[in-house]
Amino acid sequence: MAMYLVAGTQSANGKQNFVNVMKMSELQEMEEERSDDEDIIDEEPELIMEQIKHNGVVNRIRCAHIPGRELVSTWSDTGKVCIWDISHQFIQLDNKDNQKMTETSTNHKPLYTFTGHQTEGFAMDWSRTTHGRLLTGDCRKNIHLWNPTDDGSWQIDQRPFSSHTNSVEDLQWSPNEPTVFASCSVDKTIKVWDIRAAPSKACMLTTNAHVTDVNVISWNRNEPLLVSGGDDGIVKIWDLRRFKTGEAVAVFKHHTDAITSVEWLATDNSVFAASGSDNQISIWDLAVEKDDEEKGNSVDVPPQLLFIHMGQKDIKEIHWHSQLPGVVISTGEDGFNIFKTISV
Template identity: 40%
Template structure:
């Protein structure tokens, strides 16, 4: 039975008069939940990016009750792509503080300035900082964006060498980074599911490379705090380089079933299959899978069938392939009326596929009835191209979407509108919330803004309800407060 909708949570509201804005208290220090905010004066309303305008006497106000945690950091240069790297701290985690590790690729001003960044954050607390909690400026310098005269400024207590994951008295996350030189901008980066230290990168030079980041992960796990100043960039040889693509590309995916199996797709419509060898190298088939008539934008392996994968393209088609067949795709349909940028295969319900389009729409498909105009759902909320889409690894009906309209949204397809239950829920709130517009889709569960030029968002595969996103102005780590009802697996 479908769950009924609770009001869509928002990360920003409008406070009508600037002089009436009072500082909102932080989350409780132990991460147990939000403290009661101070009394706010003046009416508030939900602000819709691209729809509502702002008057001179209005400003956006951050709403901490929408989050259990929200932290930010920068790597100097923007990162078009990143991936969360699995760890050995547990397969299903909920309690704060958290630790995570990820890999990202930069988009620097010059090809020689690019790097692969391996990032480790510990002591991610369930509280909301007033400003980004870990940043690096464009020169790679560590910086603290909170003002020095802020009476609530929190001191960072360094980790102790040899015990990096022991509880510390720091109230901020502890941030470490290792940089590996990369020739050219990183269009996309993906970490292998079975061995997260093995990373593949798609460069704008047209090369796809595979790297081993194990030494950097070990270094960050066992060392003390990073020294102040710009982190050094090391040079490291990749495990494998493939130069057979005739153009750059963006599509890249590791098989969740067969360790080491990789797909790469380019802007010339070619898809190449990588097969691992016992010697730790790869054999890349020279003959590509062909069928698309324009750039291959994204690839996704089936979560249950080792030889099946999906692709999407600028040619507006979705295709299902079998690696054992070279005669073309098994199924091909015209799925949208514009470029299809991204797809996601549901890992919990393997018959469901999501696709995001250049016109701002996204659709849900049931592969048991996969044909043109047979989509299960069509959503037109975002106003600019969809830049990423991903099903939750913990809730089969939930997915995240990012768009060039600077919004990150979370959707629950099981939700339906129930005015009576919404009224009861609103009456039970300990404080008043701004009312969401009535014309929002019932399935829209959460909206957050604040990042500019959003590119990718990923769910953490081991921490329930936690997401990470990258944009032109840095990274966000967040856990929305209205995902608390996620069931245990």
């Protein structure tokens, strides 16, 4: 089995930053997870990668498949947002002889660089309904809309969406409506916007979501649901049809530190994953209810909690693999974890 991964990293001495385009192959079950009657496979996992030198630390990186091109956008701590064409890097990976941990560094230049934010940021999302449309949000509360142009570049509206009163932490395009997106902020709110209105009037809905910073959100692909995670360690589920009430339809308190990432499973409307600064990844299923036998159990574990993954340090992001059902990829201070539970 092989998979591709794009991530931002820093050299061991901290003096050089990279965009890494990686190919992982010969991935197998860990030996302790194999049954006794399974043959032991001698091949070790292999990692090869192409590195692109990056100016500044990569705060966040996001990928987009545009017809004929593979793009990534990067938020830098220098206050710049860059877009890179990594199509060549994918070709190079497929042409390389597989050798464990081989790498090639290049001075590949970005397709486009935007300096209009004038400060660093983390929030960024590519539209799934309009090829090449991008949102970026910064630590000064401003959100900018990028629209692709016919010449392969981008036009960026200099008028920011700026209803938030503090740093914008995450952005999510609606998976179904091309003009609608959601944002969350250090100001403790989640907002829903419509870009058909002028930026000063585009905020359509606001709710006070958490008692602390709202760090991350994820929009369900098929249902009008958002999941959010905050510095309070709480995960909340929001029904957009009841958003104005300010009441979440579900609240889960399992993590003991800030939530760092959340994401719905695209193939199951009720399943999502969350990670926290407590070095845990949790997988949840909203469709599970406590049965009669569990009602008398004194252990206070939500029945919706399917699985807990531990052992990784300072987890930053989690993502479901788009083609391998149930496979989760997580990034942390000590590297990458790739795992599949028996639950989904």
